[in-house]
Amino acid sequence: MLLDDISALTNVGSLLSPQHEIVAPYDIEVTDSHAVGYRALGLSNGIRNAALAEFNPDYAAQSRVHVINGMGVTLGDSVIGLTALTAIKAQFPRISFTIYRPAHAPGYVKRLYELAAPLLGSIVDLPVKLDAITYKELGVDLGNHLFWPKFASLPMIDFFLDAMGIKADEVQAIDKRNHWLQKLALPRPQTLKGDYVLLCPTASTPVRSIPASMHKDFVEALWQRYRLPIAGFGAIDHMLYTDVTSRAPDTADFLAWIKHAAYLVTPDTAAVHIAAGFDIPTTAFFTTIAPDLRVRDYPHCKAVSLPVPELEGIQASNRASDVERVERAYRALRIDTDFSGFA
Structure with missing residues (x-):
């Protein structure tokens, strides 16, 4: 037919x-x-x-x-x-x-x-x-x-x-x-001096991403928790954060940055699966899908499921109403120095 x-x-x-x-x-x-x-x-x-x-x-x-x-x-x-x-x-x-x-x-x-x-x-x-x-x-x-x-x-x-x-x-x-x-044969990344925490806040769709309005709060919470420099992909206005996008021109470089991180924070993105491959401790945030469908087999991953039932099962969305629901769910986490999401 x-x-x-x-x-x-x-x-x-x-x-x-x-x-x-x-x-x-x-x-x-x-x-x-x-x-x-x-x-x-x-x-x-x-x-x-x-x-x-x-x-x-x-x-x-x-x-x-x-x-x-x-x-x-x-x-x-x-x-x-x-x-x-x-x-x-x-x-x-x-x-x-x-x-x-x-x-x-x-x-x-x-x-x-x-x-x-x-x-x-x-x-x-x-x-x-x-x-x-x-x-x-x-x-x-x-x-x-x-x-x-x-x-x-x-x-x-x-x-x-x-x-x-x-x-x-x-x-x-x-x-x-x-x-x-x-x-895999990977390059040594142009890393920061010593250990660093890696923040990968942006997924392929806004409903799975950490809202941009929260990025600075995340950097501050990670600094308070680990007292290590924070690296990541994308511009964030914080003196203790370094945007390493230009230092990862190739997929191999991206993998290497995750491989050498002391800790990773990410939403539901490829980064969480790459980190599992290298046994990197991770906190991962989920808004549209049950964490067990993605990270069930990853013992070093702490999954945080945000209550956004209206978005359950949605693969992608950039609708303003959906993005607002995600932002409200993140705000309700009360990002601060005692935030329990960072193991």
């Missing part, structure tokens, strides 16, 4: 073009293209898609696994999705993954896959011909996972494991903590 533009962009899986190429819906969206003649990839050529049909592959019999349209176009989803692959590879070391990626994904996300490639296999930009993935090798489609029903109901690592045909309880909690990041 042919898809229209809307159904193509929300399809539960990747797309198949009239030229029999596998295409990422994201690439159609960001290039403002039309899905003329496109249909759902579905289960073509024996490709698996857990949103359409459960499967239980024999990974012990595989040497090459094709991961189609994995693992999203955000940094946080990608960190956790790649954790699922490293957990599989830990059990089946002979497997090499070929990961097919949206060609127009943000550059800083592409860079993460470049860093991870030596640990997992190879990275290929979409589109690719359907027959590039043969029946003899396992192909798994994770396309458009944001629209899969389980994505909103499972802890994210469990979701990605399930999407790869793995039961989450068959993977130890320690293998769900993104420790593969410790194997």
Whole structure:
């Protein structure tokens, strides 16, 4: 069945073009293209898609696994999705993954896959011909996972494991903590002298961000609590704060700043997952999703859930009324020297 533009962009899986190429819906969206003649990839050529049909592959019999349209176009989803692959590879070391990626994904996300490639296999930009993935090798489609029903109901690592045909309880909690990041070759950041606390206040959407009006209060509370210099990303008018944005021009630099922090404070962003990979003590704030769906397996993370029930389950919003609700919830925390959120 042919898809229209809307159904193509929300399809539960990747797309198949009239030229029999596998295409990422994201690439159609960001290039403002039309899905003329496109249909759902579905289960073509024996490709698996857990949103359409459960499967239980024999990974012990595989040497090459094709991961189609994995693992999203955000940094946080990608960190956790790649954790699922490293957990599989830990059990089946002979497997090499070929990961097919949206060609127009943000550059800083592409860079993460470049860093991870030596640990997992190879990275290929979409589109690719359907027959590039043969029946003899396992192909798994994770396309458009944001629209899969389980994505909103499972802890994210469990979701990605399930999407790869793995039961989450068959993977130890320690293998769900993104420790593969410790194997990456990262630069030494242009750090401050000595230890520092890192503040990453801005998420990809305002409803998950720490409001800008609170940033200065957070810096002061962190200084009172730790008596260490505060570094972060973005300008904040406080004499004990240093904006290190210009010192992190690459994803590898961003990872390194988190790796070497004495403590991290962040809302629901990629930073919390990166910190877990390096066992960095963290306080993380959640406004739109239950913390257990994101940080259940992170023993060094103190999760603070703000009561904003009107925003439960919202992926993104910049509506003034929603942002005001978030700001009121943060204000109610009474940020001061005794703030209990900082462990």
